[in-house]
Amino acid sequence: MPDLLLDVQGLETQFKTPEGIVHAVNGVSFGLKEGETLGLVGESGCGKTVTMLSVLRLIASPPGKITMGKAFFLGQDLLQMTNEEIRHVRGGRMAMIFQDPMTSLNPVLTIGTQMEEPLMLHLGMTRKQARVRSAELLEKVGIPNAKDRLPDFPHQFSGGMRQRVMIAMALSCDPQILIADEPTTALDVTIQAQIIELVKRLRDELGMAIIWITHDLGVIAGLARRVSVMYGGYLIEEALVEDLYAHPQHPYTIGLLGSLPRLDSKTHQRLFSIEGLPPILYEKPNMCPFAPRCKWALEHCWKENPFLEEIGPGHRAACWVDTQTGRSRS
């Protein structure tokens, strides 16, 4: 499909651990259109971060290894690139911001130095040009007196401000894709709202595509156009945002949405809880990885792992059961 900006096909990543090989990402495929915002949702350990780190080739090897798959970006397979080539993509056409804005900034370098570095490396600017551009960028993300803050160190900024700096750095080379890994999880709700408004504004201004990784189905509802849900290293459901929240099909998505108390609910209902724990896969399961926690599970679910298939227009799910009828799909 030529209209896809990023086309990930059959991505698999494994980690060698003393307990055995952990299958962190298992045959994940998805596409991202130009200017589109995709939400990648799942609980800790479901493989959502590892998926995106694999695409950017930021998996430490060893212990990690990308064993299979392709990731086409502008017609080139990121997974086949040389280290030199991928380095030009990272931080340039594709940028990433991380969860914890304190640990992802270098505490002993000034904000200015850290911002100027990618500009000089990727765009070949002189330090002087880079400084001017850095101040512009900081201004753009809403930091007051941007020019005077360049000589400051990260600890002189608050959490929300640091995340703004991270966003400014990510934007510095006009990326086509911004990958945001839970950028608001460490922040308070009012600051989270500020950052989300900022990202929305910048997205509309700059027209970049965003992949927003999160565990918070609330954040993604107001932000993404499409949502992919991951569980146990598998992509288990994908749909347009309105469709997913109104008609979730996979039992895990249904459970996840049901376990959230809603600020706009009228009555006090007991929360729907998914019993049990998410799995750590030491070998590829020959059953549905969610079956042990699923109340819809049928006999077939214990025998074969369902694959992601189209169940409606633009709606894919990996489940043997039609959750509306409780009967098998086929």
Place this chain on the structure above:
Amino acid sequence: MSSNNKDVLLHVEDLFMHFPIYRGVFRQKVGVVHAVDGVSFDIKRGETLGLVGESGCGKTTTGRTILQLYKPTAGHVFFNGTDLTTLKREEMRYMRREMQMIFQDPYASLNPRMTVMDIVGEPLAVHGLASGKEIQEKVEHLLEVVKLNPAFANRYPHEFSGGQRQRIGVARALSLQPSLIVCDEPISALDVSIQAQVVNLLEDLQKEFNLTYLFIAHDLSMVRHISDRVAVMYLGIIVEIADRVDLYSNPLHPYTQALLSAVPIPDPVSDARRQRRVLEGDVPSPANPPSGCRFRTRCWLAEKICEEQRPEFREITRDHFVACHMVKI
């Protein structure tokens, strides 16, 4: 608000907790952090009071000061009519049987070198309420109560997941059969699907043992779910307190309004329909809080009076208290 009311289990009156700041070689006192700055509220028996606010607003300090884990700078805490702030160490220790705490981080609050049996049984041994075989029986029963397999009693905390560890923390808190439990962000370190498990457990236990909860959290949707009444804190003071339905449907304080509008709703349709009020700037430092109303530096309604006078905590409608000059009766 009277401390004699029979229904009231906990009555907090003008509680202050200031921490000194020391600087320099001679450790001179250069200022104080106004962590809790005049907080008053009641909790009725069997009730859940939710205490919400952003990080650094003093909600955890309030919880800890109530349990006398810090010695309050000023104010009183009446528990069952007894003023805890006047008790001697030994008397307080005895009182602690009645009030327990569940902590935020289930990874840090359990000693990694102790087995579950030791952890859950320790309060019983410390307070001399049981010994030997009896402790073992009680611990096994407690583990059943929190829906953990009693056969796991001899395992160590690292063998459990986050949600299971939090259950161990709950079992430890329950071991002395307290009437009040201060839950300090008990679910914020847990995954979404596990949060629901722990919250459901806390609700079941409350019914079964007639527990009273002070539920401290920053997740407003979860607080709304579990609480009967909710108090909103900002920079060391309570700005609004009301019945949960009332507070969420009719928030009066501008901060409460902003806080509620910032909470994302997991539904794209109603999320898009909402009016959002995004607050500018950050929370000021509690070492140097603004004069008058604490919130005025970020408030869109602020006028001159907000700078000059600290707003009174007034009852606007029945049981709905708010500290704001701009709210008219």
